[in-house]
Amino acid sequence: MNQVDPNSTTAFLPILMMLIVAIGFAVFTLVASHFLGTRVNDPAKLSPYECGITPTGSARERFHTRFYLVAMLFIVFDIETVFLYPWAIVFKQLRIFGLIEMAVFVGILLLGLVYVWGKGALEWD
Amino acid sequence: MDAAFLIESAVKVLIVLGFVLLGVPLIVWMERKVIGHMQDRIGPQRVGPFGLLQTIADGIKLFFKEDLIPGQADRVVFFLAPALSVITAFVALSVVPFGDKVTVFGRDVPLHVADVNVAILWVLGTTSMGVYGIVLGGWASNSKYPLLGGLRSSAQMISYELAQGISLVSVILMTGTLSLAGIVAQQEHMWFIVPQFFAFVIFLLCGIAETNRAPFDLPEAETELVAGFHTEYSSMKFALYFLAEYANMMVVSAVAISVFFGGWRGPFLPPVAWFLIKLSLFLFFFVWLRATFPRLRYDQLMAFGWKVLLPASLLNLAVTAIVVALTG
Numbered sequence: 127m128n129q130v131d132p133n134s135t136t137a138f139l140p141i142l143m144m145l146i147v148a149i150g151f152a153v154f155t156l157v158a159s160h161f162l163g164t165r166v167n168d169p170a171k172l173s174p175y176e177c178g179i180t181p182t183g184s185a186r187e188r189f190h191t192r193f194y195l196v197a198m199l200f201i202v203f204d205i206e207t208v209f210l211y212p213w214a215i216v217f218k219q220l221r222i223f224g225l226i227e228m229a230v231f232v233g234i235l236l237l238g239l240v241y242v243w244g245k246g247a248l249e250w251d
Numbered sequence: 252m253d254a255a256f257l258i259e260s261a262v263k264v265l266i267v268l269g270f271v272l273l274g275v276p277l278i279v280w281m282e283r284k285v286i287g288h289m290q291d292r293i294g295p296q297r298v299g300p301f302g303l304l305q306t307i308a309d310g311i312k313l314f315f316k317e318d319l320i321p322g323q324a325d326r327v328v329f330f331l332a333p334a335l336s337v338i339t340a341f342v343a344l345s346v347v348p349f350g351d352k353v354t355v356f357g358r359d360v361p362l363h364v365a366d367v368n369v370a371i372l373w374v375l376g377t378t379s380m381g382v383y384g385i386v387l388g389g390w391a392s393n394s395k396y397p398l399l400g401g402l403r404s405s406a407q408m409i410s411y412e413l414a415q416g417i418s419l420v421s422v423i424l425m426t427g428t429l430s431l432a433g434i435v436a437q438q439e440h441m442w443f444i445v446p447q448f449f450a451f452v453i454f455l456l457c458g459i460a461e462t463n464r465a466p467f468d469l470p471e472a473e474t475e476l477v478a479g480f481h482t483e484y485s486s487m488k489f490a491l492y493f494l495a496e497y498a499n500m501m502v503v504s505a506v507a508i509s510v511f512f513g514g515w516r517g518p519f520l521p522p523v524a525w526f527l528i529k530l531s532l533f534l535f536f537f538v539w540l541r542a543t544f545p546r547l548r549y550d551q552l553m554a555f556g557w558k559v560l561l562p563a564s565l566l567n568l569a570v571t572a573i574v575v576a577l578t579g
Contacts, residue, residue, distance in 0.1 A: 130256060132366045132430055140260035140365040141345050141373075147264050148341035152334035152491065155314075159487030163318045172322035174394030175482055185323075185395045193406055196553070200409040203561070207416040210568070211372060214423040217575060225576040232565065239561070248557045250550035 195247055206235050255358060263364045267344055275497040276306035282538045289542040310490060318486040321392060328391035333484065333491035336384030340498035343377040346370040347505040348432045350515045350523040362515070362523065363432060370431040371423070374506055375416055378461060381499065382408045385463075388492070389480035400479025403469050403549065408461055410553060414560035415457035418450040421564075421571040422510055431506070435514030442513040449567045451511045453560055458503035460556070462496060464537055466544035469552055504533035 130137050174181045209231070217224050242248060280295065280303055287294025295302030320329060350362030367373060382405050389401020422443055426434050434443075444451050460467040476482070481492045508514060508529045517525030547555070 130366070132368045132432070136256075137365055137367045139257075140264060141342065141367070143260055144264045144267070144345040144364055145338070145342050147268055148338040149334070151268065151341075152337050155487045155491060156330060156334060159314050159316070159490075160318045162314055163316050163486050165317055169322070171319065174321055174323065174392070175477065176395065177477070181394075185393045185398050187395075187398075189398075189402055193402055196406045196410060199557075200413065203413045204409075204416070207413060207420070210417065210420045211423065211429070214420045215427055215429065217424050217572065218427050221576050225572055228572065229569075232569075236565065243558070248554065250553045 192250065199242060199247065202238065203235065206232065259355075259358070259360055260364065263360075263362075264345070267364055268341065271341065271344065271494075271498050271501065274501065275494055276310065277303075278497050278500070278534050279306045279493075281534070282541075285535065285538045286542050289539075313487055313490045316486040318488070319483075321394060321483050323393040324483065325391040325393065328387050330488075332384050332388035332391055333481075333488045333495070334384075335387070336381055336495035337491045337498065339377045339381040339384065340495045340502060343374045343502045344498065344505065346373050346431055347502070347509060348435055348514055349505070349526045350521075361432070366430060366432045368433075369429050371419055371429045371434075371506075371510075374431075374502065375412070375419075378499065378502060379408070379412055381495070384492075384495065385480050388484065392480075392483035394483050396477045396482045397480050400476045400482070403476075404463060404480055407463075407467065407469060407552060407556070410556040411457040411460040411467075411560070414453055414556065414564040415461065417561070417564040417568055418453040418457070419510065421450045421568045422447050424568075424571050424575050431509045431514075435509050435516065438513040438516060442511060442516075444511040447511065447567075447571070449563070450571075451507065453564045453567065454511070455503075455507060456560060457556075458507065459537070459540065460552075462499045462503055462537075464496075464500065465541035466546050467552060468541075468546060469549055500534060500537055501530065504530050504537075507533060 174185060176182075210228070213220075213224060213228055220227075283305070284294040284302065295305035298304045298308050320326060345364035346367060348361070348363040348366070352359045352361050354360070385408075386401040386405040389397040389399075389404070392398070422434070423429060425443070425446065426437050428434060428437075463469075481489055484492060508526065512529055515522035515526040517528075520528075
């Protein structure tokens with residue numbers, strides 16, 4: 127018996143090792159290239175790239191609210207997805223009961239999707 | 252837990268890391284060669300046999316390039332963002348089973364870095380952390396093209412993440428487990444591509460969009476946004492973004508193989524060979540798509556994600572749930 131129980135915390139230990147190795151790799155390459163590369167600075171080179179034309183204004187501009195709208199819709203539907211996972215795991219025990227329960231839950235969210243669709247929140251023009 | 256487990260894990264971590272670091276140059280070479288031939292050119296052929304060492308040479312070159320940090324950039328975030336991208340890709344790969352058990356020194360070694368009971372959630376969670384790498388990189392550059400690229404990318408990735416997550420739920424309804432090793436174990440008689448073909452199609456389309464590959468490569472649309480979120484990046488920071496993109500292609504392919512194509516299962520050849528064959532076919536498919544399709548327009552892209560893929564994945568889930576509830 128030398129298998130690690132997939133339900134135990136020990137099963138995550140190799141992932142932690144992978145995380146440490148990956149961080150080490152990323153830090154090593156970034157630091158190494160930082161010191162290996164030559165460096166010749168001048169103000170034009172350090173200015174933001176705008177196809178060779180002198181940059182106008184700041185990049186910290188306001189951007190369109192549509193991006194916020196997508197983010198908000200995402201949160202609503204992503205929470206739905208998060209609820210679907212534990213439901214799917216125990217679905218074979220719940221059977222018809224689970225089906226009806228989830229149909230009500232997803233049905234309400236689908237109504238929401240139809241509503242935002244009708245309101246034009248999904249249009250991008 | 253014992254010392255042998257720690258050593259075994261460390262060896263597997265290094266194998267996966269080495270596999271990615273050697274595999275990515277190979278994929279890039281394959282992509283350039285295949286696209287070259289598809290466009291009636293010959294692709295790289297000067298460095299090494301068949302140009303095989305071209306990507307390695309490019310990598311070494313990038314190491315010695317000037318590490319330019321734009322004057323107005325947020326320096327800490329500018330460093331952090333590419334590292335975040337590449338770390339999440341590596342960590343996601345650590346739960347993918349790439350072979351059956353092998354016996355080393357009388358010890359059964361399962362061929363995956365970690366077998367956790369929430370493997371699919373782990374992959375989805377870490378790959379969505381990858382969005383931060385891109386949006387923070389775009390924001391930290393303090394330049395207009397990267398900012399637009401980063402915003403587009405985040406909106407695209409979160410939109411396609413929904414359908415991707417829901418398409419996987421319909422497979423989990425059938426398996427009752429989130430462990431990738433467990434899902435592979437249940438595909439002994441039939442691959443899940445057969446009952447869940449639509450889920451696979453949705454998953455793959457979302458995977459292509461998640462990795463920002465053509466025809467969904469809007470965040471780095473060269474013709475309008477220069478290079479998108481990594482316009483201001485140079486040297487190894489750029490290389491890390493590049494590495495992350497190809498490592499993420501590996502993640503999507505590996506998860507698709509494990510969930511829909513029986514993982515390492517296959518006749519005659521050893522399991523690891525089957526895994527590599529399937530992985531190569533998937534990566535070839537990614538390249539083939541890039542050579543075949545023109546880029547989508549941004550409104551088409553968002554409409555496709557929200558109005559086609561999301562309802563389709565919910566419909567597929569409903570049909571699967573009804574069938575599973577009635578038949579058990």
